[in-house]
Each structure stands twice: as C-alpha cells, then as structure tokens.
Amino acid sequence: xxxxxxxxxxxxxxxxxxxxxxxxxxxxxxxxxxxxxxxxxxxxxxxxxxxxxxxxxxxxxxxxxxxxxxxxxxxxxxxxxxxxxxxxxxxxxxxxxxxxxxxxxxxxxxxxxxxxxxxxxxxxxxxxxxxxxxxxxxxxxxxxxxxxxxxxxxxxxxxxxxxxxxxxxxxxxxxxxxxxxxxxxxxxxxxxxxxxxxxxxxxxxxxxxxxxxxxxxxxxxxxxxxxxxxx
Numbered sequence: 001x002x003x004x005x006x007x008x009x010x011x012x013x014x015x016x017x018x019x020x021x022x023x024x025x026x027x028x029x030x031x032x033x034x035x036x037x038x039x040x041x042x043x044x045x046x047x048x049x050x051x052x053x054x055x056x057x058x059x060x061x062x063x064x065x066x067x068x069x070x071x072x073x074x075x076x077x078x079x080x081x082x083x084x085x086x087x088x089x090x091x092x093x094x095x096x097x098x099x100x101x102x103x104x105x106x107x108x109x110x111x112x113x114x115x116x117x118x119x120x121x122x123x124x125x126x127x128x129x130x131x132x133x134x135x136x137x138x139x140x141x142x143x144x145x146x147x148x149x150x151x152x153x154x155x156x157x158x159x160x161x162x163x164x165x166x167x168x169x170x171x172x173x174x175x176x177x178x179x180x181x182x183x184x185x186x187x188x189x190x191x192x193x194x195x196x197x198x199x200x201x202x203x204x205x206x207x208x209x210x211x212x213x214x215x216x217x218x219x220x221x222x223x224x225x226x227x228x229x230x231x
Contacts, residue, residue: 007121008032008049012042012068013057013083022055025110026117039063043071050076053121056100057083058091066094073099079120083108089221093178096222101175103222119174135170137215137228140206142170149206156205161188165198166206169216169226178223199224 009031013019023033034051036042039060045051054072058065069080082103084092092103101123102116135142141150147163149156158166165186169177179192189195203210217225 006030006032007052008034009117010034010036010042010045010051010054012036012039012054012060014038014060016057016059019057019083022113025113029114031117039065039068042068046072046076051078052124053079053081053117055081055083055117056095058095059085064094065091065100066098069095069098069100077124079124081116081120093180093222096176096178097180103176123174135228139208140215142166151206158202158205162198162202162205164188166202166226169224170228173226173228176219176223176225180223182223 009026011019011023011026011033012035013022015037023035026033034045034049036045037060039062042054042056056065056068060068065082069082072078072080079102080095080100082092082095082100083106084103085106096103101120104113104116133144135144139151140156142148143150144167147158147160149158149163149166165182165188168182168185179195182195183189183192189198199216200210203213203216207213207215215227217227219225
C-alpha cells in the first residue's frame with residue numbers, strides 16, 4: 001500500500017453529533033473520507049472499495065465492534081483505530097484481540113487523533129515482516145540478526161526469551177498489543193504475571209528510567225505498546 005497524503009479513511013460511527021466534525025477534519029488534512037453508520041454498511045464499503053485505514057466507533061446499533069474487526073481482519077490488512085468511551089475496557093480489549101491496532105478514548109484531542117492516523121498509515125506502509133537488520137533508536141541499537149541490544153559501545157545483557165519478546169513488540173511498533181495477544185504469540189511467556197515480570201526486567205535493562213519508560217509503554221488494563229519515537 002503506497003502511503004500518500006490522499007489516503008482513504010473509512011469512519012464508522014452511528015452519526016453521533018459529537019463526532020460530526022471528524023470527517024471534515026480529516027478531509028481538511030487531505031484524506032479521502034467515506035462514512036458508514038452501521039457495521040453492515042462498513043463491511044459493504046470494504047467490498048466495494050477497501051479503505052487504507054478504518055476509524056471504528058464501538059457504539060454501533062447492529063454489530064459488536066469486535067465482530068467488525070474480526071471480519072475485516074480476516075480479509076483485509078488495513079489499520080483499525082477504535083474509538084472508545086471510558087468504562088468500555090472489555091469491549092475495547094475484545095476489538096484489539098480481534099485485530100484492531102490502536103484505540104482512542106473519547107473525548108479525544110484532535111492532535112492526538114491526527115498523530116495516530118498518521119502513525120498507523122506509516123506503519124502499515126512500512127509493513128510488519130520479520131524484524132531484520134538493526135533498529136537505531138536515540139539511545140539504543142537493537143540488532144535482530146545477532147540478538148543483541150547495545151547502548152553506545154556497551155552490550156546490554158539480554159537472554160533469548162527476553163529478546164524474542166522485545167523483537168515481537170518492536171515488529172508491531174506503535175500498535176497496542178493486549179496481554180492475550182502477546183501471550184499467544186510468545187510461547188516463552190506463560191501467564192500475565194509472567195509477562196509483567198518480563199516487561200519489568202526488559203525495562204530495567206533498556207530504559208534509561210524504567211519507572212518512566214520511553215519505549216515499553218503500558219496501556220493500563222489492556223497491554224503494552226512499543227513506541228519507536230516516529231509518531
């Protein structure tokens with residue numbers, strides 16, 4: 001998928017007046033915008049002309065947001081950003097487990113929405129293949145070919161299971177990964193508490209301040225996101 005300023009975005013919401021400005025906002029930034037008010041209409045638009053990104057409000061009259069994500073992800077590899085109100089964590093997590101890439105809590109800041117749309121499109125364009133070569137970060141280098149992490153000229157001691165987990169998170173950089181998604185993809189991590197422990201150890205090794213992580217960011221009650229600094 002070529003990333004252009006004219007990327008096509010599908011907004012799926014029930015016509016809530018509070019979100020009436022969403023389509024004009026994206027259009028004013030050069031995006032092509034389609035709009036669906038039901039899950040069924042959204043799936044029909046995917047069949048007619050698949051968008052390059054979908055912004056999905058979970059409050060739809062005809063279909064669970066997780067079901068829309070599941071059906072879209074089964075056939076299309078496009079970023080999905082979920083809109084969620086506070087208190088709907090279970091529904092939000094279900095959508096993320098079915099393939100949504102990110103979520104924004106309503107009410108949201110315009111700058112935050114635009115940043116996440118841009119990041120999702122960029123990441124989709126770059127792809128999520130097997131991590132190869134080196135990732136150069138401001139204070140870290142992750143060498144995927146040799147399973148090494150260095151800061152400056154100094155190696156950071158990291159065991160194979162920790163590196164496998166780190167590489168998985170990096171491969172899905174800037175995407176929210178639920179605990180369940182991470183556990184299913186990483187056989188070396190067995191339980192949620194085990195995952196918390198592994199993330200804690202990784203933070204102590206790669207973060208300058210493990211209590212204010214720059215890269216391994218928590219999504220409270222949901223999971224983790226590796227932030228590569230390219231937002």
